[in-house]
Amino acid sequence: MKKTLLAMAPALFAALMMSACTTTSGGGDERPQAAPSTAATGYKGVQAFKDICLATAPSFRSALNIAKNRYGMTNLVDVAGLKFRMSPDNSLSAQVDDFAECSITTPVFSGDRKALRAEFNAAVSRATGVKVPPDAERFQADFKGVPYAFTHSMTGGEAFVMLNLKAPLPK
Numbered sequence: 001m002k003k004t005l006l007a008m009a010p011a012l013f014a015a016l017m018m019s020a021c022t023t024t025s026g027g028g029d030e031r032p033q034a035a036p037s038t039a040a041t042g043y044k045g046v047q048a049f050k051d052i053c054l055a056t057a058p059s060f061r062s063a064l065n066i067a068k069n070r071y072g073m074t075n076l077v078d079v080a081g082l083k084f085r086m087s088p089d090n091s092l093s094a095q096v097d098d099f100a101e102c103s104i105t106t107p108v109f110s111g112d113r114k115a116l117r118a119e120f121n122a123a124v125s126r127a128t129g130v131k132v133p134p135d136a137e138r139f140q141a142d143f144k145g146v147p148y149a150f151t152h153s154m155t156g157g158e159a160f161v162m163l164n165l166k167a168p169l170p171k
Helices: 002-018 044-054 064-071 113-128
Strands: 076-077 082-084 094-097 101-106 138-143 146-153 158-164
Touching: 044 064, 044 094, 044 101, 044 113, 044 158, 064 082, 064 094, 113 138, 113 146, 113 158
Parallel strands: none
Antiparallel strands: 076 082, 082 094, 094 101, 101 158, 138 146, 146 158
């Protein structure tokens, strides 16, 4: 059951959020946006994952406040307990289910997507202390005493996901 959930999670998040993601330039928002970057190093989606998901795990309770205050994601949607915040131009979004999952989505990265995956994996590797191959799409690692599945999905955009493997499944 967990393998099925793990396999579906990135696709579900990507499908839900990529339909809303655009790369239009915003009207006056001074915050850096995720979509235009072509360099994998310092990509806003990976940085947001570190600041929003890794920094607030395992509860993720303050994740949406960080998304709002640091990344300007002001639009809030709540779908059956899964909360979404999006930037005004929809170029960056955060999805959070307390104690269960956290993900960051962006439109399709216009640069080297393999390098982007390697950057994400290196960030998780540094945070967890687990050596992660640069090309791994999905992997598991303990973080702050909790087992997580980490994924970088490239389906319809970029989704950087961490899923608590011990969280109760939705009813």
